[in-house]
Amino acid sequence: MQIGVETSKAVDQRRVFVVDQDEITRAALQFMLHDEIETHELATLDEAYEKGTGWLKPDVLLLGVSFLAQQGAALISEINAKFPGVRILIVCEKADEAVAVDGMKAGAHGALVKPLTLESVRKKVDTILGRGGAAPLVQLGMMR
Template sequence: MQMGVETSNAEGRRRVFVVDDDEITRVALQLMLHDEIETHELATPEEAFVRGVDWLKPDLVLLGASFFNQKGPALIGQLAVHFPDVRILIVCDKSDEATAAEGIKAGAHGVLIKPLTLETVRKKVDTILERGATAPIVRLRVPK
């Protein structure tokens, strides 16, 4: 067992694609997540589309803001078409918050703002994947 890995999280493994043109960011995110989550670092969205054929579909894509800037809001739709039910987080600098807001309007599920720390990345990913202590909220139906 790895140090700092929640047993409940390690049991329900999910797949994450880190798609960013910054190799340092890709490697950092992969290292932060790989103990608890199957994590693949990919240099382009096109590489993710090829890699995600059939059995290797991701549950979550961590998308670098630079790709969103280059390809626009349509990229979020392309990811959703290639990977039904995928969750998308945009990874950006604090100065790119406007870009991140556009991404959320286009259908992304949230944002990871740099500087990235182990605790904040794992917490955000666990929340978005509804893992461990961050289980989904069950809404009770009140009888009429």
């Protein structure tokens, strides 16, 4: 049973790729998101590029900051070339914010700064996808 999941989000046809070298971060993000959106965790960008061919393109890519630290901000352009229209969020520690800012200047759409919480991660992904908050509640007895 999914608790705290809005039905319209659970049947959303969009998907998220979590690409991070840190297995624990990947697993945590996948766990936080999988109830509301199709989520795939991958250890490398090559895996993401391979999985994202054809119909399985991501709508959002959560990118571990370590990739930017190793390959530079030009990596954002490479990702955009492979996945046109993808929204990129950089996952980082507070100490890595300068690298994340460089990535945002290069075209990333935002950052998820640790510590990660269920609410903050879901809210950020919803915002980046243009999904609003919860659907309005219909009170029983008010319907006619």
